[in-house]
Amino acid sequence: MSNAVDTSAVTLPDDTPRIETIDTQPAPPRAQRRTPSWGRRVLLDTAYNVTALFLAVPAFVLMVTGLSVGLALAITLFGIPVLAVTTYVARGFAHVERSRLRHMQFVDALTPRYQKAAHGAGWLRRAVAPLLDPQSWLDVVWAVVSFATSIITFVVTVVWWSVAAGGLTYWFWQRWIPFDDDSETLAEILGFGKGRNPESVLMLVIGVVALLTLPFVMRLVALVQSSLARVMLSSRAALQQEMTRLEDTREAARLAEAGSLRRLERDIHDGPQQRLVRLGMDLGRARKQVDKDPETARNIIDAALVQARETVDELRSLSRGIAPPILVDRGLVAALRELVSRSTVPVTTEIGDLGDLPPHVETAAYFVASEALTNVAKHSRADLARLEVTRADGQLVVTVFDNGVGGADLAKGHGLAGLDQRVRAADGRLTVSSPAGGPTTIRAEVACG
Numbered sequence: 001m002s003n004a005v006d007t008s009a010v011t012l013p014d015d016t017p018r019i020e021t022i023d024t025q026p027a028p029p030r031a032q033r034r035t036p037s038w039g040r041r042v043l044l045d046t047a048y049n050v051t052a053l054f055l056a057v058p059a060f061v062l063m064v065t066g067l068s069v070g071l072a073l074a075i076t077l078f079g080i081p082v083l084a085v086t087t088y089v090a091r092g093f094a095h096v097e098r099s100r101l102r103h104m105q106f107v108d109a110l111t112p113r114y115q116k117a118a119h120g121a122g123w124l125r126r127a128v129a130p131l132l133d134p135q136s137w138l139d140v141v142w143a144v145v146s147f148a149t150s151i152i153t154f155v156v157t158v159v160w161w162s163v164a165a166g167g168l169t170y171w172f173w174q175r176w177i178p179f180d181d182d183s184e185t186l187a188e189i190l191g192f193g194k195g196r197n198p199e200s201v202l203m204l205v206i207g208v209v210a211l212l213t214l215p216f217v218m219r220l221v222a223l224v225q226s227s228l229a230r231v232m233l234s235s236r237a238a239l240q241q242e243m244t245r246l247e248d249t250r251e252a253a254r255l256a257e258a259g260s261l262r263r264l265e266r267d268i269h270d271g272p273q274q275r276l277v278r279l280g281m282d283l284g285r286a287r288k289q290v291d292k293d294p295e296t297a298r299n300i301i302d303a304a305l306v307q308a309r310e311t312v313d314e315l316r317s318l319s320r321g322i323a324p325p326i327l328v329d330r331g332l333v334a335a336l337r338e339l340v341s342r343s344t345v346p347v348t349t350e351i352g353d354l355g356d357l358p359p360h361v362e363t364a365a366y367f368v369a370s371e372a373l374t375n376v377a378k379h380s381r382a383d384l385a386r387l388e389v390t391r392a393d394g395q396l397v398v399t400v401f402d403n404g405v406g407g408a409d410l411a412k413g414h415g416l417a418g419l420d421q422r423v424r425a426a427d428g429r430l431t432v433s434s435p436a437g438g439p440t441t442i443r444a445e446v447a448c449g
Contacts, residue, residue: 167207
């Protein structure tokens, strides 16, 4: 159940535009998810099953020929380019099959990254490069194996459609079939009677059963064919994509950590360190004046005490930038309420039931809200802001709206760029929409698991 917390009487107008966010970290291209009607689904499955054989036959012939010639000439250097050409041909058929999967089965069929020879490499290395790529051989194996599966899918598809169409129309065209008293029909063999009428009724029943089961059979056969193609042609692409994501996450974590350390070092050097140096100098002066001029020494000590209190306050502020004590002690919801209460711009909040969250998720969400509200106060010239925090589908979503002048951009660096690194380090994604003239929407999605 959503728990709305209003920290101000100010509310956003109902006509405040909700802008479609612009993804600053574009996701890899994926097939568009669609849900076709059952009739279109049957036709597409049928077309996919039938055309699979027309793709598999030339692929099988070319693979067998290329492998035979290439292996036969393997004792010479001429066998290497033949095998390389064979893998390139298999790659072409694999591209066609991935396209068929995306447009006829509506599934994600990612294209893997193929190994390439280094720039300027000789012809031998360029020829050997595809032979060293595991995906090239997966394409070749698929081209050979799919020949067998495509024959099965083609036969099942043609037979099922023929039975359905023939059974439903048998009553019409059976009049042209020669028939006499000595003819033995299927209905007679099964004990349903002799003659054209029992045979027509039986065929009609068979046709109806075949028609009713046709969508399920077509779907099953298409799944067998498409599953083989997806496993052999796109599974490595999914693995490569995940590895790339993990590498980006690790790099973002390194950059975020390095940036945080640099900022902390700079803030300590410019603030508490200078105050402590001055405090040491003041105490040294006071010690020299204790005997000669106690009143001056007392004034110096009083000023030093003020310096000490200010230094402690500044150190607390810096520690809040590392990990706010309230976040550690009382959790994300309390930290966000405390953050909103300190905002100089009126902010309304809506915080849903967040449940238990990992510490790194809470920290990332807090800093998203903190940095976004800080930008609102410093740069947006807004008089209204809204903070929404929800959890759904394994994602913690933090959204900050303001009605300011806009113009926020990750490309400008500074706070938003560091915030983007922090969110990506937490396996999340930051999106920003801030056209000139406003309003601005900052949205962070962080995986909770």
